[in-house]
Amino acid sequence: MDMSGGSAEGNDKSEGQRFSSKNKLTALVVDNGGVCRAIQTALLRSYGVETEAVEPGEAAVQLLASGATFNLIIIEMLLPVLNGPETARQIRAMGAQSKILGITSFFDGRQQQEFLAAGADGFIEKPVSPEIVIPIIWELDN
């Protein structure tokens, strides 16, 4: 992994090279908020992760059903119609081995349990930051 000039905790460009994945990684952002979708997508792409973004959970399920694969899937908790945990459940039911990260605006233990029970690997509160993303990309990269 190319960590020269950067650190796992941050992405300080002033220190030289920005952290970037060494392998071709892919990610899917599922969020009905345009601002969150745009920021999470830009953040992942800045680390060399090819990222797609969709708004509803159904679109994410359809995407995977069509054969698309992703190393990382970030799913918002409160999605319209098909909520986050249900989206994760359906993705897992298709046999997807992606790392699934549930995400929410207000951390709630009950929501965390719901997401983990649905097959998610983790659950975090927004905003998505380099401190959260970089260790995940590191893990996927290796």
Add this chain to the structure above:
Amino acid sequence: MDRNHLKRQVDLMKRSLFDQGYLDEQFIQLEELQDDDNPNFVEEIVTLFFNDSARLLQNIEQALVSVPIDFARLDNYMHQFKGSSSSIGAKRVKNECTRFKEYCTAGNAEGCFRTFVQVKQEHAILRTKLETYFQAYISFMCVFVLVIFALTYICLLFCLYLFSWQDKLDHLGLQEVKLDDYMDEGGSLIIDLYYKYDKAHMIE
């Protein structure tokens, strides 16, 4: 217009936004994502935020005056609003959203009304401050670009002027003479032009 003065102004404004608690480190993360491929990323995201949040605030306001109040719907709207606020680093707005959520979860309508006033207030203040900040930033960038353009133009004129000397000397029948004799004591001549002085042509 003093470019350095403008830059200081922009830096002071930004520092003030952080010192007064309007923004947190998440805003810096947005700036880190701005590069040559996305030169206006921060402004675009902030503009998107204020467009989206205006709609959400309207939805929340309508939900608050509905009878009976649908706290689940209110919670959903605030969930989305808080998510985007925290994602752009709108610290004070985010904090008011958290207070609102507590009243909403408790089914406390009066508390919701009260904190919603604060949410709207912080949102409006942040909007004004960021609009002013971006206007100053754009002014600085315009001056910066103008200065670069002016310097480039001056260099181009200088090069054209130097090359025009060659034409004038050729016209006078001069061949190459070495211009080392014209170097100042510091030897700071940037371009060496070599011409030879042809006495035969001068006689003619």
